[in-house]
Amino acid sequence: MTPQDASIAAAKVCRLAPVIPVLVIDDASSAAQLAKALVAGGLPALEITLRTPAALDAIREMAKIDGGVVGAGTLLTPKDVEAAKAAGATFGVAPGATDILLDACEANDLPLLPGAATASEAMHLLERGYSVQKFFPAEANGGARALKAIGAPIPQVKFCPTGGVSLKNANDYLSLGNTLCVGGSWVAPKDKVTAGDWAGVTALAKEAAALPR
Template sequence: MTMENSRSIEARRLCALAPIIPVLVVHDVAHARPLAEALVRGGLPVLEVTLRTPAALEVIAEMAKVEGGYAGAGTLVTADDVAAAVKAGAQFGVSPGATDALLDATEAAGLPMLPGAATASEAMALLARGYDVQKFFPAEASGGVGALKGIGGPLPQITFCPTGGINPDNAQSYLSQPNVICAGGSWVAPNDLITAGKWDEIEALARAASQLGQPS
């Protein structure tokens, strides 16, 4: 087993814990713990904190302390991003795409990684490097469910976490695909509810999302 494969195995384990990975944009570190606790209580333990705000690294550090949760860093683009995320305590990484430099950095750091791909060629390049679990991004803009069906025919050995444009109305159609293990979504933690500290409402959204993909 290669080291790359071992990290993809860990990414698969995390992706299998719940049907939805919350994609979080958090501006205030004071919101980190109660937000993470609400999402975990609601049944969504794997949390992607995007590196899009000045507070993101501190947020990851706080969320990593929440029992039963797994805090990861999203929007990893450079080796410096990886180093900062690992220092903050990120337990996994997510990227919108993949470069050799980025993958070299995550592999050197031993960080489980969900690298992004939008085309068959990108997916094949990642597979050749040992990543058989990938983020399909931006999902809706890249052809949505139809694209995943098309890629899944010749590349059934790749499993995806589609992210980008996923919402309660279309999530089920993605999760019903045989090559989809989970999906990333931001609707479970909207900014207005975070700002207002409405953790019970976020927990309810998480609980509903945690039931997606289940037999009716």
């Protein structure tokens, strides 16, 4: 997969809904129900972060759900890429980007949303062919104002800002011309997931899916 093809695929994922849920899953037994709740609320693209031992099993369970598009986040190494692809992930997300990681995603035909925090990083990825990127950590790097400033001289790059994004500030990002969607964890709070409050998760997803962009 070329970087250009990866960005085309990533853009399609980003355009599915205004928000991509960023999920840290501790118990894979509830993964399918969580996926169903989010998809029912209008958020089909799901990013499961590889931060817990249950992550790969969660990807396997979520990949079985109709209407969901399951990706793996926190990809750091080629081993992560291979494991995520084998588990059923159809796209990947990384907090940054290294040539080794990019090589692995291209070799394994896994579309990647690579992370960039500065204009130089965005330019480096664009030079390789990645025109769709993750702006991370968004709020810590200056928020929507910083992303708008980066977009002025580099309009070719579109972003999914993630990190500190919430319902309160999502519109600040979504109103920007260089933002395709945002990533956030607020749509699947731990207390609701632990309690199995799937109706509550769906309600939060519907609220997020209705955000203008």
